[in-house]
Amino acid sequence: MKRMLINATQPEELRVAIVDGQKLFNLDIETPAREQKKSNIYKGRITRVEPSLEAAFVDYGAERHGFLPMKEIARDYFSEEARRQSGRVSIDKAISEGLEVVVQVEKEERGNKGAALTTFVSLAGRYLVLMPNNPRAGGVSRRIEGQDRSDLREALSQLEYTDNMGLIVRTAGVGKSVEELQWDLDYLTHLWSA
Numbered sequence: 001m002k003r004m005l006i007n008a009t010q011p012e013e014l015r016v017a018i019v020d021g022q023k024l025f026n027l028d029i030e031t032p033a034r035e036q037k038k039s040n041i042y043k044g045r046i047t048r049v050e051p052s053l054e055a056a057f058v059d060y061g062a063e064r065h066g067f068l069p070m071k072e073i074a075r076d077y078f079s080e081e082a083r084r085q086s087g088r089v090s091i092d093k094a095i096s097e098g099l100e101v102v103v104q105v106e107k108e109e110r111g112n113k114g115a116a117l118t119t120f121v122s123l124a125g126r127y128l129v130l131m132p133n134n135p136r137a138g139g140v141s142r143r144i145e146g147q148d149r150s151d152l153r154e155a156l157s158q159l160e161y162t163d164n165m166g167l168i169v170r171t172a173g174v175g176k177s178v179e180e181l182q183w184d185l186d187y188l189t190h191l192w193s194a
Contacts, residue, residue: 001020002018002019002020002025003018003019003020004016004017004018005017005018005019012031012032013029013030013031014029014030014031014032015027015028015029015030016028016030036108037062037105037108037109037115038105038106038107038108039104039105040104040105041102041103041104041121042060042061042102042103042104042105043060043100043101043102043103044058044059044060044061044066044100044101044102044103044117045058045059045098045099045100045101046058046068046095046096046097046098046099046100046101047059047065047097048065048097049091049092049095049096049097050091051090051091051092053069054069054070054090054091055067055068055069055070055091056068056070056073056091056095057114058101058103058117060103060117062109062114062115063109064109064112064113064114064115065114066103066105066114066115066116066117067113067114067115067116067117068101068103068117068118068119069116070091070094072106072117072118072119072120073091073094073095073101073119074119074120074133074134076119076133077094077095077099077101077119078094078095079093079094079095079096081093082094082095101119102119102121103117103118103119103121104117104118104119104120104121104122105117106118119133120133120134120137121133121192122134123188123191123192124170125170125184125185125187125188126170126172126184127169127170127172127173127176127180127181127184128167128168128169128170128173128181128184128185128188129167129168129170130165130166130167130185130188130189130192131165131166131167131168132164132165132189132192133164133165134165134166135163135164135165135166136166137166137168138156138166138167138168139153139156139167139168139169140152140153140156140168140169141168141169141170141171141173143171144169144171144174148174148175152169152173152174155169155176155177155178155181156169156181158178159178159181159182159185160182160185161185161189165189167185169181
């Protein structure tokens, strides 16, 4: 069984760990004086492509450049030649320095390492999570089972949104009408297009 351990004994630092027995799943260290960037969305520019790491470094306005692994780059950003190619594409053929990208911070900066970034942005609403550039992703939260799951799949099929977006129904969406889900979706799409 997973447990959350919180250490708030020091006023300048809050530590939260998620553990299962002796196994550590996640550790977050929050410093109130430092601005949190996780989940923030930025427009950045690729400053260096590193084929040996299969990653790129992105200047998104922070002190250190962010780290963008190849698997976190949407095909929309690939060069025309790389998009036509089937199979695996090397990072130096797919993207180039100077390319502007919209990125989301997945992991905060730690020590001398920059933040981990992704181009697969996700916007969380009250009942839905919108993934505006990830059409293959989506569905119903894994925690929802049985009749609720099939009801939400039916409701999801009735929502109006463009094909280039993905949606996940959150657990808070259980028992909500199609209209309530559509309202949340409209809010998220408006937020994305703003």
